[in-house]
Structure formats: structure tokens, C-alpha cells
Amino acid sequence: MLKRTPLYEKHVAAGARMVEFGGWEMPVQYSGIIDEHTAVRQQAGLFDISHMGRLMVRGNQAEEFLQHVVTCDVAAIPLGQASYGLLCNPDGGIVDDIFIYHLPEEYLVVVNASNREKDWQWLHAHAEGFDVEIVGRSERWAMLALQGPGAAEVLTQAEEIGAGSLSLLPFHGVALSALFGYTTLVARTGYAGEDGFELFFDAEQAEAFWDKLVDLGAKPCGLGARDSLRFEPCLSLYSHEISDTINPYEARLGWVVKLDKGDFIGRAALAAIKAAGPARRLTGFEMLGRGVARGDYPVHNLAGEPVGYVTTGMPAPTLGRPLGMAYVPTALSAEGSEFDIIIREKPVRARAIKMPFYKPRYKK
Amino acid sequence: MSHNIPAELRYSKSDEWVRTEGDELVIGVSDFAQDQLGDIVYLELPKVGATIAPGDSFGAIESVKASSDLYAPVGGEVVAVNTELESNQEAINKDPYGAGWLIRVRPSGAEEEGMMDAAGYAAYCEDRAH
Numbered sequence: 001m002l003k004r005t006p007l008y009e010k011h012v013a014a015g016a017r018m019v020e021f022g023g024w025e026m027p028v029q030y031s032g033i034i035d036e037h038t039a040v041r042q043q044a045g046l047f048d049i050s051h052m053g054r055l056m057v058r059g060n061q062a063e064e065f066l067q068h069v070v071t072c073d074v075a076a077i078p079l080g081q082a083s084y085g086l087l088c089n090p091d092g093g094i095v096d097d098i099f100i101y102h103l104p105e106e107y108l109v110v111v112n113a114s115n116r117e118k119d120w121q122w123l124h125a126h127a128e129g130f131d132v133e134i135v136g137r138s139e140r141w142a143m144l145a146l147q148g149p150g151a152a153e154v155l156t157q158a159e160e161i162g163a164g165s166l167s168l169l170p171f172h173g174v175a176l177s178a179l180f181g182y183t184t185l186v187a188r189t190g191y192a193g194e195d196g197f198e199l200f201f202d203a204e205q206a207e208a209f210w211d212k213l214v215d216l217g218a219k220p221c222g223l224g225a226r227d228s229l230r231f232e233p234c235l236s237l238y239s240h241e242i243s244d245t246i247n248p249y250e251a252r253l254g255w256v257v258k259l260d261k262g263d264f265i266g267r268a269a270l271a272a273i274k275a276a277g278p279a280r281r282l283t284g285f286e287m288l289g290r291g292v293a294r295g296d297y298p299v300h301n302l303a304g305e306p307v308g309y310v311t312t313g314m315p316a317p318t319l320g321r322p323l324g325m326a327y328v329p330t331a332l333s334a335e336g337s338e339f340d341i342i343i344r345e346k347p348v349r350a351r352a353i354k355m356p357f358y359k360p361r362y363k364k
Numbered sequence: 365m366s367h368n369i370p371a372e373l374r375y376s377k378s379d380e381w382v383r384t385e386g387d388e389l390v391i392g393v394s395d396f397a398q399d400q401l402g403d404i405v406y407l408e409l410p411k412v413g414a415t416i417a418p419g420d421s422f423g424a425i426e427s428v429k430a431s432s433d434l435y436a437p438v439g440g441e442v443v444a445v446n447t448e449l450e451s452n453q454e455a456i457n458k459d460p461y462g463a464g465w466l467i468r469v470r471p472s473g474a475e476e477e478g479m480m481d482a483a484g485y486a487a488y489c490e491d492r493a494h
Contacts, residue, residue: 033428034403224402224429292406292426314428315405322406322426344421344433 005050006142006206016222022114024051027222036225037317040192044150046210046218047226050142053116054200055123058106059132066100066107069126071248071270073261077102082172082189086256087122088266092247092273095122097236101174101187108137108174108185108200112238126265142206146218147196147229149361154216155179155186155197166197171362180212191226193233193360232316232358234284234325240295240311241282241325249278250327252355280308281333284355285324289348291341293324298342299350301332308332310341316357323357324350367395367489370461375485377478378435381461385468389438392465393425393456396489402427404453409434409466414442416469418476423466425456434466438475444468 002025011018016027027048030036039045057066066074072085079102087095096115101108111119116138123134146154152167158179159166166186169175174187182205190196201209214220227237236242242251247270249257259271287293293313301307313324324341332339335354340347373381379397383390398404406426416422418439425432445467449455456464480488 028429029402032403034405037428228428290408292424292431294431315426317405317428344424 003051005048006203007048007050007210010207010210011048014220016220019223021223022051022112024113026051027220029222029224030220033222033224033228034317036219036221037228039219040148040194040221040225040229041318042149044146044148044154044196044218045192045221045225046213047145047147047221048142048210049145049198050203050206051113052138052143053111053113053119054137054141054143055109055111055120056106056135056137057109057123057132058135059130061131062107065127065130065132066109067262068130068264069123070098070100071257071264071266072100073258074100074107075261079104080174081170082174082187084256086248086253087119088248088264088270089244090266090269092266092269093244094238094242094246094248094251094253095119095244097238097242097253099189101185103174103185110143110198115238137200140203141200142203142209144199144210144213145190145192145196146199146213147190147192148194150217151194151196152363154213154218157216158213169197171364180209182209188363191235192229193235193356193358194229195361195363227312228314228317231312231314231323231325232318232356233360234356237312246327247273247278249273250280251282278330280327281330282311282355283326283328283333283337283352284357285326285339285341285350286353287322287324287341287348287350288338289350291343291348292322293326293341293343293348293350299326299328300340300342300347301329302338302340304340304347307339313341319357323353325355328352367399368461369395369482369486369489371482373461373482374437374475375480375482375488376435376437376476377480377488378433380435380437382437382475382479383461387470388443389440389469389471390465391437391467391469392460393432393434394485394489395460397432398457398460398464401425401430401432404456407449407453407456407466409445409449410442412442412445415472416440416442418473425453436469436476437479438469438471439473440469440471442467443470
């Protein structure tokens with residue numbers, strides 16, 4: 001039985017096409033992926049992301065515990081700010097990529113939908129000896145993403161207390177507010193390469209909240225556009241660009257690993273990988289021949305030998321051409337390097353290009 | 365969700381349609397197929413003069429999310445390709461049986477077994493729409 005968010009009925013009633021994603025029955029599209037993608041790049045789109053995992057970490061050693069399990073420097077996250085982080089295993093492989101929000105007296109951690117159970121087990125397994133409590137909030141809270149250059153204007157209209165203050169929230173800032181009179185945790189975070197907000201509030205209000213944001217002009221969007229929007233700025237998707245057997249340096253996420261912050265799970269392995277240099281690297285590419293690369297297509301070098309695989313590929317809606325990301329040997333990852341993508345059993349020439357394909361337009 | 369399934373066409377299990385025009389056949393993809401794929405943004409078609417083999421892939425159509433191989437419902441020589449689609453792939457979404465036609469073939473043999481009439485294809489689509 002697939003799981004459903006509090007907005008399931010709303011999605012179906014609105015005519016969204018529903019698909020399975022990580023054990024969840026989610027809308028892949030409403031009006032169409034291109035239409036939704038464009039709305040987010042130009043105005044504002046609304047995503048139900050209640051399938052993601054939400055948990056609170058609290059207690060006297062909440063900070064010490066998080067420092068132990070994540071690669072970023074939790075002590076450096078100011079109160080009211082959020083940070084991207086990675087959970088790594090002792091080999092340096094990525095257990096999950098997460099967001100950590102520093103709230104008064106506790107941390108909110110948001111994890112991937114497909115990793116909810118794994119992360120819950122992982123965190124509990126490593127909490128021994130720490131004075132911490134890990135509390136699930138996935139069921140009680142709904143989570144929406146309001147993304148796009150018009151998102152701040154929509155939120156300003158939704159604010160009933162201190163109207164306009166949320167437009168001043170800094171990048172990655174998080175604050176408690178009231179939207180339409182509902183108590184809401186508002187964070188200036190997202191996954192589209194645009195300015196935008198993620199909203200946490202009581203799941204009981206999910207349908208009314210959704211309708212009111214749509215009434216203010218936010219366009220309902222599905223997971224299809226969420227994927228194409230994160231692909232263009234080259235944001236990783238778990239089980240594609242990152243996984244238990246991929247380390248952060250390969251994934252170009254070395255900036256999330258703070259080796260000098262003190263010990264943490266995976267630190268020794270990661271220090272060794274960094275010193276040696278990764279053998280393969282996530283590499284963006286464009287197609288020189290005709291064809292569209294897709295996830296899992298093989299990559300061959302020009303001698304015809306298999307050397308890697310595509311993690312994600314598609315015709316990029318904003319860029320207007322087929323692009324992709326792939327794991328290839330480090331020697332082939334430099335801009336301008338050429339290799340072949342095997343598309344329907346035929347090699348099609350591709351060339352490494354600069355990442356990201358689309359420069360994020362975050363509010364700084 | 366009901367799809368447009370013109371009565372005068374024949375349909376393949378891989379969602380191509382075939383229309384007889386004189387001694388040639390026009391081939392495209394069905395309304396059901398375009399709806400499943402979503403906005404079509406890329407396609408690969410054979411060149412005029414190419415020979416296609418029955419049941420073999422003769423090209424592909426791609427949306428942002430997915431790609432779909434095109435399978436030849438009949439073997440023969442490609443006598444025309446809809447070049448308008450190069451700059452207007454959305455014609456496949458908007459008018460799959462008209463402006464969205466793909467190729468015109470001079471058949472070298474019979475159509476593949478298992479081709480369906482409109483009623484049969486409607487039932488086949490219904491089954492898959494669960």
C-alpha cells in the first residue's frame with residue numbers, strides 16, 4: 001500500500017497525474033511539466049513535499065550528536081538559520097542528504113522521503129551515549145515548497161502578522177510566522193535553483209493552506225517539474241547523484257564536508273579520499289550527437305570501453321537542449337572532455353561542460 | 365480520462381497509429397501515447413529513403429520525464445518525414461492524428477500481427493488506465 005500525504009485527495013480532485021515515488025503516491029504533474037517548470041522560473045510554483053521526513057533533535061547534547069552524524073559544522077549554524085548537510089557512513093558513502101534548521105532549543109532535520117525509515121534507524125543507532133531525543137514530526141506537520149521569483153510576493157500577501165517581514169528573511173533563514181492565521185515555520189530554502197520558501201505547519205490545515213496559496217497565484221506543481229528544476233542547477237537527488245556507495249568528493253559535495261570541525265562518522269575515510277583525490281567525478285555534459293541521455297545509460301570512453309553511467313539526463317526545459325550528469329573517471333571530467341553515451345545501444349557523442357547548467361537565483 | 369481514438373485508423377500495441385493513403389501508410393502516435401508522455405520536446409525520426417523493418421524501433425519521442433521508442437507497425441521505405449515537427453514537437457501533443465504525423469511509408473509487406481481497430485484499441489487503453 002502506497003503512502004499518501006494529507007493533500008492526496010486535493011491532488012486527485014485537481015486532475016493531477018499520480019505516480020509512485022519512494023513508496024508514496026504523489027502528483028507527477030498537474031498542467032504539464034514544462035508549464036509548471038516555467039511558472040517556477042518566472043513566477044511561483046507550489047509543491048506538496050509532505051512525503052519528506054521531518055524530525056526534531058533536542059536535548060542537552062543535540063548539537064554534539066548532530067556534529068557526530070553529519071559532515072557540516074552544526075556549531076556554525078546560527079539560531080534561525082538552516083544548513084545543507086550529509087549523513088555519511090564510516091566508508092564515506094552518503095546515507096542521505098539533509099537540511100538542518102537551528103530552532104530555539106532544538107534542531108529540525110528534513111530528510112528524503114525514500115530514506116525516512118533508514119535515516120530514523122541510522123540516527124537512533126548512533127544516538128547511544130548522547131543526551132538527545134529524536135522526535136518524529138512527519139505525520140503531524142505538512143510541508144509545502146513555494147518556489148520562484150514571485151514566491152516572496154505571495155508570502156507577503158499570506159502574512160497576517162508583521163506583513164512583509166518574511167520578504168526580509170535571509171537565504172536559508174527560518175522563522176515562526178502566521179500565514180492565513182495558521183502558525184507556520186517558514187524557511188527560505190528550496191530545491192529549484194530559485195528564491196523560495198519551505199513551509200511547515202499542522203497537517204490538519206493542509207488542504208485549506210494549499211487552496212489559499214493557489215488563490216494567491218501559486219501554480220500547483222508535481223514531482224516532474226521538481227526534478228527538472230533541480231536538475232538544471234545540478235542539485236543532487238538521492239539514489240541518482242548520491243547514494244550509500246558514492247562519497248561527497250565524487251559528487252562535488254566536498255564543500256559540505258568540514259574535516260576540521262572535529263571527529264564525525266566517516267571523517268577518516270573522507271580525509272583519505274580527499275587526500276588521494278576521487279577516482280570518478282560527477283560530470284555535467286551536453287550532447288554533441290542527437291539523442292537524450294537518461295539515468296543509468298552507460299558511458300563509454302572514445303575507445304569504446306565502459307567507464308561510467310548517467311545519473312540524470314533530460315531535455316532541460318530552461319536551457320532548451322538535452323543535458324545530463326554522469327559519473328566518469330576524473331580524467332574525463334574536465335570541461336571539454338568527450339565521451340559516448342549509449343542510447344538505445346548506439347554510442348552518441350557527449351562533451352563535459354561546466355556545472356551548474358543553470359545558475360541559481362537565490363536571494364542573498 | 366478519455367482519449368481521442370479515430371475510428372478509421374489501426375493501432376499497434378506500442379501505441380502507433382496507421383492510416384492508409386493510396387498505396388502508402390502514414391504513421392504517428394496515439395492520443396493516449398502523447399498524453400502518457402507529456403510535453404514532447406525531442407524526437408528522432410528516420411531519414412527519407414531509409415528502410416524500416418517490421419517491429420523494429422525506427423525512432424524515439426521524448427518528453428522531459430520519459431522517452432518512448434517508436435516501433436514500426438509495418439516494414440517498408442520511408443517516403444516522407446514530418447520535418448515541421450523539428451521546430452514544433454508540440455504538434456504531436458496537440459494534434460497527434462493530424463499535424464503530429466511522423467512518417468509516411470511505402471509498405472513492403474503486411475502489417476504486424478496484433479494490430480487493433482479503434483474499438484479494440486480503446487479497450488486496450490482502458491485496461492492500462494486502470
